[in-house]
Amino acid sequence: MIELLIVVAIIGILAAIAVPNFLNAQVRAKLSRVYADQQALSTAIQMYSFDHGRSPIGSLEGVSLGIYSANDRQALKALTTPTAYMGALPFDPFMKGAGGTLDSDTNRASFTYNSMENPDWRGGNYQMAYEAGYRWYMFSPGPANTQGAPWPDYLLASNNARYSGQPEDPKDRVYKASNGISSQGWIIRSSAGQYE
Numbered sequence: 001m002i003e004l005l006i007v008v009a010i011i012g013i014l015a016a017i018a019v020p021n022f023l024n025a026q027v028r029a030k031l032s033r034v035y036a037d038q039q040a041l042s043t044a045i046q047m048y049s050f051d052h053g054r055s056p057i058g059s060l061e062g063v064s065l066g067i068y069s070a071n072d073r074q075a076l077k078a079l080t081t082p083t084a085y086m087g088a089l090p091f092d093p094f095m096k097g098a099g100g101t102l103d104s105d106t107n108r109a110s111f112t113y114n115s116m117e118n119p120d121w122r123g124g125n126y127q128m129a130y131e132a133g134y135r136w137y138m139f140s141p142g143p144a145n146t147q148g149a150p151w152p153d154y155l156l157a158s159n160n161a162r163y164s165g166q167p168e169d170p171k172d173r174v175y176k177a178s179n180g181i182s183s184q185g186w187i188i189r190s191s192a193g194q195y196e
Contacts, residue, residue: 027143027181030093034140037090038111038189041076041138044085045191048078055136055191058114061121075113076138092140094187111138114153125165128157135191142175144184152188155195 049055056078062068068075079085089110114137116122116130129137134156141147150165150173157163174195175185188195 024181031143033093034187038138040086040090041111042189044079045136047085054117055115058136059112060114061118064121074110076110094140094142094145111140113138125153125157128160128163129153132156132160133192137188137190140187142185142187143182146173146185152186156190
């Protein structure tokens, strides 16, 4: 009986060591996937821009122009049809719904994407971000499922010398690998590259 208890204790100790390492490896794999998928999307957006003279219409712009409904805002669909700049849109492994589960809703399944290239729609943070040199951005909520303001458009706008928006520093909302795998913050890629 004592030997059995010792074996159970040893298995418990090994499990306590192995499970967190396994979970950390899963998160690191998801992070690698997000960075790779955002790079692939960035390349597809650039090809689309060469052909059409501007990046695809963004989610919020599309809703305001009546192109997308509030429940179907996957602006990046333009990269798959009618011309296939990508075969299929990648799924963001960190997008979660209100219940904390992975969200398969068409509105949230892929990376959130917005464009600042339409002067008739641009305003506020989007105008400031455009003036700072950004034409589009996409983001993932990251491992901590970061939600809420300041949103990435505040962050991009804050790089404009005229920015006088949020009192808190939106740069604190960017994912930093140096803070560990559960770092609070967005994983953002823009027309200027990976935002770090």
